[in-house]
Amino acid sequence: MLDQVVLDWNGQGVLRDLSQLTATVWWKNLDRFESVLGDDAVTLGVQSSRNVCNLAVSHFQGVDGVTARKPSTLELSHQGRVLHISKARSRTRGWDPHLINWAESEVRMVSAEANSKAYMPAKGTLFETYGPLPGQPNDPALLKHLHLLWQGFDDGSTRSWVGFPRLGNSPWYAVALLGDNPGRGATRLDPTNGPLPVGPGDFDALGEPPLSLARRTDKIERDGRSRPAGA
DSSP states (O other): OHHHHHHHHGGGTHHHHHHHHHHHHHHHHHHTOOGGGTOOHHHHHHHHHHHHHHHHHHHTTTOTTEEEEOSSSOEEEETTEEEEEEEOSOOOTTOOGGGOOGGGOHHHHHHHHHHHHHOOOOTTSTTTTTOOOTTOOOOGGGOOEEEEEEEEOTTSOEEEEEEEEOSSSSSEEEEEEEEEEOSTTSOOOOTTSOSOOOOOOOGGGOSOOOOOOOSOOOOOEETTEEOOSOO
């Protein structure tokens, strides 16, 4: 089902535009990062998150079928679902999106809770053989909350995932890797020009990527300026 939602949301390039927007914001903020002026991982992360939020609202203004607003964080509505977005703190390429903690944000926690109340699959439970209990919601179409999670790396590139958040042992009902963006040289968004043209996508490759956990993130020196260990 998530594959179809990704296809539907990219009917107007929504997910792709968001992914490219995070890429552009990230490498530009890396370029202007100055530790001698007091910049650190926190300022870099907060700056990038706020830039993405503000630019996304401008970018999707007037786009048919898409509503973007920022009551406290970015809230994007499309085709009966609501999407929120957040940046992963880790900047290691082996970071696992299943390490996300919705409790760190009230907005994200509410979304995960709403999905968990709307959909209670029998698979993997004692009721799998017998099916759901009478009145138990068991239709994944009832999942109305999506989350786009993105990660920025020290070379200016980014990676993003999208999925249905939930409560429980796993933070996702399903999560798909949208892909990696090289950042520099990628298509830039102009918030005044509306959505980007929609190109063909390879959605057969959607799914959870093979990931391994890294123990630490090394600091990187570039252009004489130090980079923080995390964001």
